[in-house]
Amino acid sequence: MTRKVALITALIAAVVGASATPANAAAPAPTFTHLTPGGRPKLTETVPVNIVFLGYDTNDVDQAEFRSGLAKTYEPEVRSRQWYGEQEKLGITYTYDYKVQYADQAYQDKFFKRLKQLSTPAPLTVYQEEYNAQTKNVLDVTSNNYIDAPTVEKWLAYNPPRGVDTERNTIFLINWHGRADFKFHVYTKTGEADPDTGYDFGKERDSRKMMAWGGTTRDDEETGLGSTRRVWFADLSAGPEANMANYIVDELDVDGDGQPDYRMPNTWEYTDGGFRSPDALSGDLAKIVRYVGLDLLMTTSPLYPVELPTGTGLPKSINLDSNTYEDWPGVDASAAYIKPELVVEELADLRWRNRLDFDNQDFAVDAKNRACFEGWYITYEPCYDGQELPPDANLFLYNDENIARTKDDDGRVDYELPLINYATGGDFTTPLGYADDNWVDGTQSYVFSFISPGIIERGYGLSTTQIHEAGHHLGMSHPHDGWDSEAGADIGASGDFYFSWLGDENNSMMSYIDLNWDFSQFDRDNSDRFLTAAYFEAANKLAANVLAAKDAGRVTANLRSADTVLGQAKRAFAKHEYRTAYALAEKAYNIVARAADRVGADPAAAAKALHARAEQARVSGKVHDPHEFIDTLEPGHSPRSLP
Template identity: 55%
Template sequence: MQRIRLVALLGTALAVIAGSAMAATTANSAPPPPLRHLEPGGQPKLVEKLPVNVVLVGYQAGQVDPQRLRAGLPSSSRPVVRSRLGYGVTEELGLTYQYDYRVTTTSKRYQDRFFAQLAKLARPAALTKFQQDYNAQNGNVRTIDKSVAIDAPTVERWLANNPPPGIDTTRNTVFLINWFGRADFKYHVYTKTNEPDPDTGYNFGTQRDSRKIVAWGGTTAKDEEDGLGRTRRVWFHDLSAGPDASSGSWNVDDADLDGDDEADYRIPVAWEYTAGGFRAPSELTGDLVKLVRYVALDLLFTSSPLYPVELPPSTPSETVNLDSNTYEGWPGVDASTDYIDKKLVLSELSELAWRNKFSYDSQDLPYTGDAKRCYELLLVNKSCYPELGYPAFANLFLQNKKELARTQDDQGKVDYELPIFNYAVPPELDTPALGFADDNYEDGTQSYVFNFLNESIITSGYGLTTTIIHETGHHLGLSHPHDGYDSTSGVDFGPSGATYFAWLGDYSNTMMSYIDLNWDFSQFDRDNMDRFQTAARNEAANDLAAKALAAPRAERAHDELRRADLLLGLAKNALARHDYSAAYALASQTYSVVEEGAKQAGVDVDAYIDDTRKATAAERNRAKAHPSGALVDTLEPGGPRTLP
């Protein structure tokens, strides 16, 4: 009887609600639905309380102050689009990381186990050039007589699978290691030697002393060479390894390492923290703070994107065509066939941007006319279109924009055609770089990808494949692991001057580094990209929701907006539990449901997307002479990639 009464009451209530809804609809005055997560027309409000483990292994009592180390780290950060900064715009993603630190000093038992493992893995090795250079310094406090080499991925795997009690290595974990001072200490470097260049077969890990390293991490579960089997998030730095090339720890005599007349701050090897050494022992804790803050947090775990991850259309792009165009200017060489591995390009980019469906097409273009003229004027720093007022560095951008129609053959078939231009030039011609991902010279939006090949580049060990993957990674939004943005100070920084030690970020399993030991995107890259895309989908949903609510039949979108709001709430929950792929997928569903509602409300979504793309194209075509914010990947003499 009671159940019948409840059903009757429910039926009456539904009838009243339906009648009210009909009346409101008739009057076209239905109030917007209450939304807890969507912010129509606003920025995302995504917050992640992010666990960060800092594990001290081998540091002796009194060397490091754990409380001071913890106190020196930032409480939170907010990533920004770095390319906008050069145009005076600070564009936040609407994503806030609230760091939850756990600083742990390991027990003697754990340290004995770990260093016994290092000794077991150690293989006799000749002193590297940079260990020898350290020995030749005037101010060095020790002389390295013999050294060993240790496989870095094996050490990462051991740490990931054998953490100290209470440490979960599925969460971001920094192991700060110091073997020096123990009776079983051996001078050592770390190596990775199992990924030669796919085009040339050149093995940087075995053939270059500059690729002997002092830190490593970020390997994914299914990495083809060194997969960990399960998702882990580990990066280790060994203060007692080296000295190495990139970080400059081999040089204890000269303040300026890169010739810019500015003192370069480096993290020296462990034994240089001593009276009369390169740095006072009291500064060790502060240096470890710098290492965790600027390298582990700003560059690896929670980096900022170089470019907007939603790509130039400014609306979510699901299908992306890699439109590869090669100027074949090297007689007798078919660069697009011999030096581009299409399958590897597609495979690596699909692992990074896993929700995108990538396709690849290529065509060869003649190295004649404006293509040749603009390229060769760039080499002598002269503009090929001086009447437009652009710098010479814009030559390739301007020439290819002028002739873009001949390459864009998938319009209407995909959401976005990603323009890639490769230049294979005669042996007597120089190249301006290995490659660069250019912007639009107006507001820091990415434009085209440029890659270069000549005899000198091949002799140095490179083809085009890895450069295409690297530069396309930039175009999709990734920064280098040696330059980034520090949210606490609001400073965009690179490896020079006060942050020269940022080169240490390159010692990670990412395609975006300069050490050329692997051709994969790291776990950190993938985590960051998923979070960036979650924010981008959230923002796109907010924007379209505002248009739906302003449409003539807005009330017809209310049910979809409620559903989208629930989905976005689930995305936020997934982010809170650090399930980044789920957060990205749910945010994508959020946008799709908002899109469905917008259509029902009378918004011409296809026209909206088309108008957005046309507006983007119009912005590109406005002639302004801003300097590019592109990061140029060079083979300059003395640079990290040309070191022996």
């Protein structure tokens, strides 16, 4: 819901002379420059976006046509609210400042020489072989080479064309095909195996060979860039690959839903008689930049409200409260397949201003829980008499009813993030997990993760699923689904936006590519922006409660101090200093909170009102249709996908 608190203004008597002013008249309400009691923040950023065509020239890509497909602005909003017919904007407006250039011949020669040096001969992937088996393919892939994606990202980050600052968002659109030194190739990322099973997806699976990469942080333990850079590249001359299913050219509907799926083919397929007309290339590259590079990676919308449903205000301390239903005979799944230190370490990179810790409790599976699980997974039957929600809500309802026993840190920390794990020895192979909402207004509720012999056999433990799903709970979306505010379009990886699967090919824990367990630089930037807005809005809401208090005049100086700090936060935000902006917005909120304490204003009034509304809606049965993200084992987006 749109969270607004009514501004209670002081009644000001008409002034007809100093001697006529009543002694008990209320003082005029103070005015502020940045603090807006009861209102939303107004954060603005002109976002620099460098776009470099590397291997394309003006005959290939018309700049005017390309630019016409790009968005001018973006306003993030909470996506889970949309599923319930409500709009909750964050109070952020981005205006894009595009700098487009075509790399000159000297730079192209230098870059492709480096690609050639990095190329390691390799067998054709099963997807390249499948492409060759099509009847409408333009050519056959006759050889293959592996190229290490992080190495290419790092080279581009530190060797950009003149005038390109890779500390700012930079997208390289690459085409090697057509040059005399061209080699068929795919990009790889190896060496970061699942921490619980030791399975290296990047090494073992052809489905993890890619045509794009980027978003690595400066301090990534495996492939860190050393300093902050914001680079993502997409190479349509790599592949064909599994993730975007562009190895299939004979069919338009690749996911079997009866609708054509819009995918970007390899560059050689943009030809007369090929998969797509050469006239479509400019528009397709604009789609990749707009809907993938910007909407899904660099300037996104949060999945859930980042302030978290504490009922008591914004949390400082968060307990990752793991609870495992142990139903796998002979296996202690929580001990064998969770690395608590890793879970805390990775999530702390995202919520770096929170104090995080982890604990786990094990529970046996009672008859009711088993009935709810089987009704959710096998029979699709509700597990409560008179249940108004569909069986999809079985696990939510059971755990909501039994939440008290999991609250082992209530009072010690500000927020317990509920991680609910199901370990089963049965024939359970998917999903890996999901982050659920409250089935009322889109507020996040429980994080569910699953482990079984079949899941282990496929290479997954519980640690990475917990990190991924907790990332959702903290507001992060997949890099293959999101929102385009200018078009008012929900981006899902199917139909007209099937190509958004390309967003998974970046160094993000939130992707399905399973090549790393870290949050990307883009994730960090977006989370810091979201939290800046959340603290800004919380300060505004709380200021309204302070001004409504009887002794509000005692803390006017405090509110003015908060106003000054919020101004500093806005300036830092506009200068792309996201971490500074977040810290300053939190500081301003804390100043207002201390003022609230001095005058007896309830610092959690707004949060409690939202919580009460949700509870009342649940009791009355007034729920909307739910929307879930079920995280599966494989990208496997096509019924024809190969292992």
